[in-house]
Amino acid sequence: MGFETVEKFESIISNYFGSEYAVAVDSCTHAIELCLRYEGFTNITIPTRTYISVPFTAKKLFCDWSWKDENWEDYYFIGNTNIVDAAPYWKKDGYIKNTYMCLSFQHSKHLSLGRGGIILLDNKKDYDMLKKMSYDGRDFNSSWVEQNIDVVGYHYYMTPETAELGINKFETVKDITPDKWTYKKYPYLPNMKVFK
Numbered sequence: 001m002g003f004e005t006v007e008k009f010e011s012i013i014s015n016y017f018g019s020e021y022a023v024a025v026d027s028c029t030h031a032i033e034l035c036l037r038y039e040g041f042t043n044i045t046i047p048t049r050t051y052i053s054v055p056f057t058a059k060k061l062f063c064d065w066s067w068k069d070e071n072w073e074d075y076y077f078i079g080n081t082n083i084v085d086a087a088p089y090w091k092k093d094g095y096i097k098n099t100y101m102c103l104s105f106q107h108s109k110h111l112s113l114g115r116g117g118i119i120l121l122d123n124k125k126d127y128d129m130l131k132k133m134s135y136d137g138r139d140f141n142s143s144w145v146e147q148n149i150d151v152v153g154y155h156y157y158m159t160p161e162t163a164e165l166g167i168n169k170f171e172t173v174k175d176i177t178p179d180k181w182t183y184k185k186y187p188y189l190p191n192m193k194v195f196k
Helices: 004-017 028-039 052-058 124-134 160-173
Strands: 021-025 043-047 064-067 083-085 100-106 116-122
Touching: 004 021, 004 116, 004 160, 021 124, 028 052, 028 083, 028 100, 028 116, 028 124, 043 052, 043 083, 052 064, 116 124
Parallel strands: 043 064, 083 100
Antiparallel strands: 021 116, 100 116
16 A cells, blocks of 8 residues: 555545645644645634644744634634635535635544545645645655655655545545534633633
């Protein structure tokens, strides 16, 4: 089993959601991080009710960020960007054009793989770059020692084993109505000590 399994999984998910491309990664948090790094967004807003890793990622990247009260459902845009945190989202042809739509396959999500995420997008140049960034700056076509790496990469790729699990589970969940996720599932993060 090799990385062609990951590419097959990417194709299945992009076809289902209606995006041109998909980059499978090891988590939705890392999907968001890669998009922020790639685009260089630095002045962003984050909902007061979301998963805690999102503001932690902004801190990690030294972004100029602030809270925003937002009553979101299914997904939300990270403010001042075209990055969509769609971690729990599951909808046929649900991709929003001209965005980086980041999904999660964490254990509580509709397609539950234990861990994993994906970036849905519609631009080949962006796909090529994000794919390399997710995989230590390298491509999948040859050994990294034979490559002249030209971009800083991160060790955020989805493993072939996780992709295979996703391929095997996809048919059993694709037509099931997903649970509804909203901001109400999350605590009010600004009240936490870590953000004081």
